[in-house]
Amino acid sequence: MNEPIIPMDRAITLEDWERGRAARKRIGELVAPGSCRRKQSADDRRLRAAFGGERAPGRK
Amino acid sequence: MEIAEQIREIEAERDLARKALRVAMLVAGSFRAIGLETVVVGGSAIEFFTDGDYMSGDVDLCFRDRARPELRVIATVMERLGAKSSSVRTFQVAGLFVDILGQVESLARTEFRKVVSADGRDFLFIAKPEDLLPERVLLAVYPSPNEEALACAKKLAAAAVSGRVAMDWAEAARVAALPEYRVEKELTELVENIRRETAPPQP
Numbered sequence: 386m387n388e389p390i391i392p393m394d395r396a397i398t399l400e401d402w403e404r405g406r407a408a409r410k411r412i413g414e415l416v417a418p419g420s421c422r423r424k425q426s427a428d429d430r431r432l433r434a435a436f437g438g439e440r441a442p443g444r445k
Numbered sequence: 446m447e448i449a450e451q452i453r454e455i456e457a458e459r460d461l462a463r464k465a466l467r468v469a470m471l472v473a474g475s476f477r478a479i480g481l482e483t484v485v486v487g488g489s490a491i492e493f494f495t496d497g498d499y500m501s502g503d504v505d506l507c508f509r510d511r512a513r514p515e516l517r518v519i520a521t522v523m524e525r526l527g528a529k530s531s532s533v534r535t536f537q538v539a540g541l542f543v544d545i546l547g548q549v550e551s552l553a554r555t556e557f558r559k560v561v562s563a564d565g566r567d568f569l570f571i572a573k574p575e576d577l578l579p580e581r582v583l584l585a586v587y588p589s590p591n592e593e594a595l596a597c598a599k600k601l602a603a604a605a606v607s608g609r610v611a612m613d614w615a616e617a618a619r620v621a622a623l624p625e626y627r628v629e630k631e632l633t634e635l636v637e638n639i640r641r642e643t644a645p646p647q648p
Binding site for chain 2: 400431
């Protein structure tokens, strides 16, 4: 495992957080494929009004 | 970098997790300037640890050491960022909603996680995985089974089991066993399953 971990007792830099993202996503996909975003919440109205009917702005 | 320039940069950011982190860091820095520390909680915190496509278009910030200050204090800080007010607790910054909540609730005795900018001048506290995991496990089973919360708990547990997120497992178990959660058995089962699912194949 070469990716930086998110440590407990010291800070992580934004750069190291970025470098570990793909690996964290990959392991998450292994146990729970796909998005785990809630389909609705108490904030739905404002979110969907602001983001063209979605609960978040477009992803990268 | 001027605040207006930072806002423009963040507005142009297309990656939601990165955008949320940068917005939170900017807001946290503005509260820090008046002596108040904040912590990212909720979906943005989960996203920070999992990249699980969990968060929606809002960022939740709580105060680390005290209750929410007077609304006029919050409004003044947010106005300096050019934030648009949607309600007394909700603002729009660089295209995301930011909810300014009360004092952070934490039962874990571990430290808040911390992310710092490249130059070390800006930083941000993030909720503890030892709180987040028992909380998601509870939401997965109570008041009724919830598949989205379960998927979220699995992703977070997997990130920790794989060693990519440092987790104090004893503390997570202690928190899970507290009367506020009572999900120690469910947490143990979930983690055992994740260990099996992510174990390298035997030769």
